[in-house]
Amino acid sequence: AxxxxxxxxxxxxxxxxxxxxxxxxxxxxxxxxxxxxxxxQIKKLISKEHGYMALFNDTEGNRLALWSNK
Known part of the structure; x- marks a missing residue:
């Protein structure tokens, strides 16, 4: 949380x-x-097996990441 x-x-x-x-x-x-x-960090390929990721800071300065298959 x-x-x-x-x-x-x-x-x-x-x-x-x-x-x-x-x-x-x-x-x-x-x-x-x-x-x-x-x-x-803009969307980048982790690997074909592990999909893609991107990093961002939210409005409070917390570092978070996104993940997807495409």
Missing amino acids: IVKGKDYTPGEIGPVIYLNADPDLTTVQNKIEAAGGKII
């Missing part, structure tokens, strides 16, 4: 939560900046 509290600091350090953006993460990636987020 993503939570807010006095002892939690948003940031780019620590684990990355991957969000399932199947069937094609391009659709979701194209909405990130319009919603106030920032693309860190």
